[in-house]
Amino acid sequence: MAEQRLVLERPLGRVTVHLSTLEAIAARAVEKVEGVRPLRGGGGLMNIFAGPEEGLLITLGEERVDVELRIAVVLGYPVHEVAQGVQQAVREDLEGLAGVRVGRVDVFVKQVIPPQEALVLEEESEEGGENNG
Amino acid sequence: MAKEEEFVSETGPEEGKVSISRDVIATIAGIAATEVEGIAPPKGENFPRGGAARKLVETQLAEGRVRIGIKVSVIYGHPVHEVAQKLQERIKEEVEKMTALPVEAVDVEVTRVVFPEEEHPEEV
Numbered sequence: 001m002a003e004q005r006l007v008l009e010r011p012l013g014r015v016t017v018h019l020s021t022l023e024a025i026a027a028r029a030v031e032k033v034e035g036v037r038p039l040r041g042g043g044g045l046m047n048i049f050a051g052p053e054e055g056l057l058i059t060l061g062e063e064r065v066d067v068e069l070r071i072a073v074v075l076g077y078p079v080h081e082v083a084q085g086v087q088q089a090v091r092e093d094l095e096g097l098a099g100v101r102v103g104r105v106d107v108f109v110k111q112v113i114p115p116q117e118a119l120v121l122e123e124e125s126e127e128g129g130e131n132n133g
Numbered sequence: 134m135a136k137e138e139e140f141v142s143e144t145g146p147e148e149g150k151v152s153i154s155r156d157v158i159a160t161i162a163g164i165a166a167t168e169v170e171g172i173a174p175p176k177g178e179n180f181p182r183g184g185a186a187r188k189l190v191e192t193q194l195a196e197g198r199v200r201i202g203i204k205v206s207v208i209y210g211h212p213v214h215e216v217a218q219k220l221q222e223r224i225k226e227e228v229e230k231m232t233a234l235p236v237e238a239v240d241v242e243v244t245r246v247v248f249p250e251e252e253h254p255e256e257v
Binding site for chain 2: 005008010012013014015016017018020021024025028096097098099100
């Protein structure tokens with residue numbers, strides 16, 4: 001699959017931004033929101049956002065993008081607030097750090113994760129995923 | 134060297150001509166890029182020079198004007214679009230100052246963002 005690019009025409013020439021750049025910025029924005037975890041069965045926090053089927057899908061329009069996200073929320077956090085936080089963080093970072101207009105940010109909360117498991121996931125990712133217990 | 138490999142400016146029939154190779158333009162653009170805040174140098178080092186720079190910098194000459202294309206990574210936290218615009222200004226300024234060739238456009242391609250914890254960005 002050829003990588004998609006966002007093309008911005010500027011007075012001094014064309015600015016092309018690879019989609020992977022936008023994905024990295026959006027993924028990092030999601031990570032900053034408290035109470036969000038990647039969906040189970042995926043790799044690390046970044047890996048989960050790697051494929052369009054998994055966590056993050058960005059659709060390019062003309063100088064505008066739409067975002068679709070699949071996340072898990074840690075049990076105990078208010079799901080709608082976390083989801084709204086994700087929407088806001090992704091929109092802010094894409095607009096602020098990439099200069100793109102953001103259309104829709106659709107968030108699908110697919111799972112909730114019990115806090116104990118969330119802790120285990122955190123330890124695993126801190127240890128570089130060596131601990132499989 | 135083949136003619137398309139260099140940019141020639143005619144100063145006049147008496148003074149002779151000045152010819153500037155693509156490598157020179159690519160190198161000037163590459164160095165200018167390292168001076169822009171937010172641009173991640175390839176592999177954590179200085180911007181490659183000469184022939185190596187041409188992998189990342191493309192130069193075209195059309196009707197006496199230069200068009201430059203450059204691929205870069207941006208350090209996470211810096212606004213990609215603003216860094217790209219500063220890069221365009223900087224490259225146009227430097228290349229025009231040092232070669233006296235008019236720069237028509239600087240096309241910037243942002244291939245990725247580099248996170249601070251990544252020591253060595255992969256080469257794109």
